[in-house]
Amino acid sequence: MKKAAIIGGGVIGGGWAARFLLNGWNVSVFDPDPEAERKIGEVLANARAALPALSDIPMPPEGELSFAQSLTEAVEGSDYIQESVSERLELKHRVFAQIQQSCPDTLIGSSTSGFKPSQLQEGAANPAMIFVAHPFNPVYLLPLAEVVPSAASDPEAIERAKEILREIGMFPLHVRKEIDAHIADRFLEAVWREALWLVKDGVATTEEIDEAIRMGFGLRWGQMGLFETYRVAGGEAGMKHFMAQFGPCLSWPWTKLMDVPEFNDELVDLIAGQSDAQSGHHTIRELERIRDGNLIGFLRALKERNWGAGKVLREHDERRRVAFHAAPASGAPLVMAEMQVLPGWIDYNGHMTESRYLFAASETSDAFLRLIGADMDYVAGGFSYYTAETHILHLGEAKLGHRLTGTLQVLAADDKRLHVFIRIQRGAEVVASVEQMLLHVDMQAGKTCPAASSVLDRLMPIAAAHAALPRPDGAGRAVGQRKS
Structure with missing residues (x-):
């Protein structure tokens, strides 16, 4: 390491x-x-x-x-x-x-x-x-x-x-040219100075300023930045129209960016007092967890769209996925997904809801399909694996904040079929198992067909390595059948 x-x-x-x-x-x-x-x-x-x-x-x-x-x-x-x-x-x-x-x-x-x-x-x-x-x-x-x-x-x-x-x-x-405070903090300093004046002059409270940011332009900046946001604001005519429309106001005395309010105890007490009233009912650790949860949701939305910071997350996944592809076939179930039970995953009992177990299984099987090369580029070429049958067995409970791991064992595979057994685990405890049969499909013809050799070259060595594994408990069970 x-x-x-x-x-x-x-x-x-x-x-x-x-x-x-x-x-x-x-x-x-x-x-x-x-x-x-x-x-x-x-x-x-x-x-x-x-x-x-x-x-x-x-x-x-x-x-x-x-x-x-x-x-x-x-x-x-x-x-x-x-x-x-x-x-x-x-x-x-x-x-x-x-x-x-x-x-x-x-x-x-x-x-x-x-x-x-x-x-x-x-x-x-x-x-x-x-x-x-x-x-x-x-x-x-x-x-x-x-x-x-x-x-x-x-x-x-x-x-x-x-x-x-x-x-x-x-x-x-x-940053190609060194400068005091680099790039991003120069923006933050400008906004901070103006915010201090707004509070000092009684125009707005700390909470009202924060609301102005997080309810409005902060959401735009998080996914488009400054110039791209203004380009859109210019309409079909783009940035030139925006500059022509709003450029003249740069000479108006709207802000006090070149002036700083006197930093004294009165200003400190004013800012600190309003901040305490705004957020003092939370501890710093609570605020950090709230912040992190919000950032995760925002970043995952950007990741789904391959945009902004989400593109960085996708590229980081892809770099690590290359190492997965290069790994030899494993004689043990493959760890394919790491997840966390989020607030939207739980039901009125405080437990992870049924649909999320299927979601966890889908994350695990999708990761495996990407591993063997049946990814979105493969789908774009007109071929995919379709789930033909699923059986889920609930064995334990997952609650808010629990860390879950999805492992996958190949039970059988040929050129058209893929039979897998997925375990959703919390540590060593299996909280659910999901058995799936997938069929390889020519999407345009609407019928099964052999998978590409590039996919089979990755899949079959894993299937051979997993053939020596014991058949999992629960594999082949029907609904209502006894567990043992």
């Missing part, structure tokens, strides 16, 4: 640790805070509940997490280092100097939201290995990482860093 060293275990450092760990990297954390292990443990608990819900194929085996007693111990043998200490330049310089005493040629990404890479590289033993890799919270869910090099950076090292970030499911946005 590859190793990532995380220096600084706060909210951002903990998010980086979770992102690497859940994508199969070993992670070593150094943070002198005696509460660091507890804090990262809580971030990891949120990440373990959230990140797998975005993936349509099994997550890799989780890496090993360790807490180092020194910075040198943490970085020893690391393939990648992420620095997430406090935003004090002199502190970062001390950290880089100590890292490069033992790892002068290892990539060091900095989570800084404000400093330029040239500032970070000042006095470094090997400035070419230091760059900005600025993420967004929660790091384990949001894919963006602003990758900012300087003139002193090694271009090959930057490309290697970007590939590592893609490997853990992130979107490395290469």
